[in-house]
Amino acid sequence: MGSFAFQVLQAFLIAGFWIAGATLLAERLGSKAGGAIANLPSTILVALVYVAIVQTPAYAADAALAAPLGMAVNTLFLFLFVVMLKFHLIWALFTSLAFWFAMAGTISLVGDITVLFSLSFYFIAMGSAFYLLEYRLKIPSAGKQSRTFRWWALFVRAGFAGTVVATTVVISTFANSFWTGIFSTFPAVMLSTMTILTISQGAKFAQAVGKTMVLASINIVIYAIAVHYFYDAIGVLWGTIIAFLLAVLFIVLIRPYLLRMK
Template sequence: MIEFLFFIKLIVAIGLVIGLSLLAENVSPKVAGILSGYPTGSAITLFFFGLEVTPEYAAESAVYNMIGLSAALTFVYVYYIASKYIKTYTIPLSAVSAILGYFLVVWVLHHIQVNTYLAILIPIAFSFLYIYLFRNIQNITILTKAKLSYKTLFVRAFFAALIIIVITSVPKFVGPTWAGLFSAFPTTLFPLMLIIHISYSTEHVHTVIKNVPIGMFSLIIYSLTISIVYPLYGIYWGTLMSYGAATAYLLIYTKIKKTIEKQKGLPLRK
C-alpha cells in the first residue's frame, strides 16, 4: 500500500509540473500562472491526508490550508522582489528567500486563533493585496521555446515529486494545524517557477507570478469546500465536488474577463 501511494504521488506530480510548464510555453505564462492557483499541489496533499489519516483530519487541515495560502502568496511576492533586485545567483537566492518568507508567515499564522471566517478573509485580503502589488508587471509570452529532452522532462518532474512527497508526509509527525499550514506550500507552483526562470527569463517568471493571486481564489474555494464536504461525503465525492466549485470560479472569471475586454474594445488576451 505504501509503495502504491508513493507511485501515485510521483506520477501525479510529474503530470502536473510538466503539464503546467508546457502550457506556459505553448499558450502563455499568464495562463499557467492562473492555473497554478488551481487546486493541484494542495489538492493532492489534502486528498492523501484524508486517505492516509481520516477525512475529518483533512477537513480540519483544509481550514488551515486556506489561511496558509497567505504564506503561499507571500512566497511568490518574495521571489518576485528577490529576483527583481538580486543580480548574481538570482535563481537560488530568490528561491531561498521565498522559502524563508513562506516559513516566516506560517510561523506567524500558527499563533493566530483561527476560525472558518478568519481563514476565508485572510487569504482573500492577501490575494487582493498582491493583485495590486503586481499590477505593473507586464504579461509577456514565450516566443522561442526551449528544446525538450528526456533530461529536461526528468528535471521538471523531480522538483514536484520531491516536494509533494515531503509535504504529504507531514501529518505523520505533526497535528492538523501545522499539517494544514504546510499543505499550502506551492508544491506545483515552485518547481514551475524554477523551470520557467531557468529555461527562459526573469520577465517570464514574473508573468507567472503576476497571475497567481487571480487563480488563488479557486484554491480558497476548493479548500473551503473540502472543509465542509469531506466529513459528509468522503474524500472521493468530496474531492469531485470541490473541484467542481473551483472550476466554476475559473469559468466565471474567464467569462467576465472576456466580456469586460469585449465591451472596452480590447483584443482578447491569452
C-alpha cells in the same frame, strides 16, 4: 513494498507529473491562461486525498481549513519572488523561501485561528499583492513562448513537486491537522514553476506568470473550503471531483478579466 510506502510513491508520481504537465501548458498558452491553469489545485488535491487515505477523511477535512492561511502566505511568497527576480533567481529563491518558513513558523505560535481570520488574511494578502504587481509595478503579461522545450525541465518539476506532496503525506502521520494543512499548500507549484520558467523562458515571462498565479490562487481557497464540507458529506471521491469543478468554474468566470490584464 508496504501499503504506506506504496501510497507515498503514488502521491509522488501522480502529483509530480501532473504539476509538470500543467507548467508545460503555461509555456505553450502564455502567461494569462497558462498561469491560471498551472495554479489549479494540484499539490493540495493529491496531498489531501492521500492524507484522507492514510489518516481519515475527517482529518483531511480539518486540515483543509488551514489552506486559506497557507495560501495567504503563498501569495506573499510569490509576490516577493516576482519582485526579487529583477535582481537574480538565487536572491528570489532565498528570500521567498526564508519568508515562507518564517511566516509558517510565526503562524504556528499564534494558537487557535478562526476560518474567518484565515479568509480575511488571505484576501487582504492576495488583493494587496495583485494590486501592486498589476497597477504599481505594472508587470506586463506575456504571450506564448517559442523557445525549445527541454525534457529535463519536465522531470525536475515532477521530482520537486512530487517530493513535496509525498513529504506532506509522511508528515500527516505524526503532525497535527494544522501543520498538515499548511504543508499541503507549500508553494511547490509556484516555486518549481517560477524557477523553471526563469531558467527556460527568462525572468520577464516568469514574472508575468507569477502575477496571474497570485489572482488565480483564489481557486485553491475555494477548493479547500469545498473539501472541508464535502469530504464528510459525500465522501473523498465525489468531494474531490466537485471541489475541483468549483475551482475550474472560478477560473472560467475570471477569464474575461484575465484577458484584459496589462
